[in-house]
Amino acid sequence: MRILAFETTCDETSAGVLENGKILSNVVFSQIKIHRRYKGVVPELASRAHAEKIALVLKKALSDAGIPVPLFRKKLIDAVVYARGPGLPGALLVGRTAAETAAKIFGSKLIGVNHLEGHLLAYEFEGGRIKRNLDFPLIALIVSGGHTELWRVRGYGRYEALGRTRDDAAGEAFDKVAKLLGLDYPGGPAVEKEAAKCRRYSVEFPRPCLKDTFDFSFSGLKTAVAYYLRDKSQVAGRRSQVTRYKIQDKEISEICASFQEAVVDTLVFKALAAVEKFRTRRLIIGGGVAANSRLREKFAQAAVSRAIPVGFAEKEYCTDNAAMIALCGYRRLLTGKKFLNAVDVDSELKIENWK
């Protein structure tokens, strides 16, 4: 079964081909350079960049996969899959239009899937193919730029929501704290890089663990960083963009390490509590923030000490990519369940059970 997939939910334009579980191509054009000067994604610029790049990205994805261009031959592709949400409405429409066009050209099915389901299933990839066993029932933690969610998963398409963030997502908190500190965009890798320079977690930021719920809340933690910077007004050195106070380089590293530690501790605490409560076989973690090395290290440590198997999506498949979207379509097609052929984009799309 050969699947062509498109991912355009936010600031990566991606197309790829998956053949019987093997990734033949996975081309990702990142818009980081476009949004960097604004320290955040500008929706209108994102849509325009998707529209400009999608044809080139598709062409490369097909040629990397050894599929001849021009494409006017039927039966080269069995299904065209695209991420129909959640995401930026204009960006989603570009992916949908490209997918619809490709499906017409190839005479194949058109399937819209959930982007977050892609982050969840991406754990299955290893060495460029589907290799890892999901070993249901499991707990899945999705930690990305716009979402922080815990799911109990009993099988493909069998989901139960346990908790989600009530305000900022973990990735969003990384991005906002980076901005406060005058660091680069995207904030997650920038904060991680600074944090790696320091192994002291000297600043005591709160671990935002709401009681009796698996929900998260990260906006208070971000505000704690802002207050900390405000109170440090006398120190000379680098200038923070928002507070207008000056911060030393060394102190930036300490703040980053302490903030990152607080985010990671919170995620570890909640996710492992869910595994223990529901006695599941495994915890899997996906989404952009799952690329964070300290997060991987602390989850791995906790996993060993509490004998809970924890697995991460490979770093390449943590951030947005078309291979994980193809995987969603592939899994769904294998179940033999029917797809709605003409489902439209939905910027607020939630993960739902497969009907």
Ligand SMILES: Nc1ncnc2c1ncn2[C@@H]1O[C@H](COP(=O)(O)OP(=O)(O)OP(=O)(O)O)[C@@H](O)[C@H]1O
């Ligand atoms: N090494 C890292 N450490 C921490 N955060 C990271 C790291 N790498 C990426 N991120 C964060 O991950 C986010 C991007 O991940 P992803 O591409 O999955 O999010 P998105 O697609 O924008 O949002 P969503 O998937 O929720 O729709 C950004 O917030 C970024 O700062």
Ligand SMILES: [Mg+2]
């Ligand atoms: Mg994403």
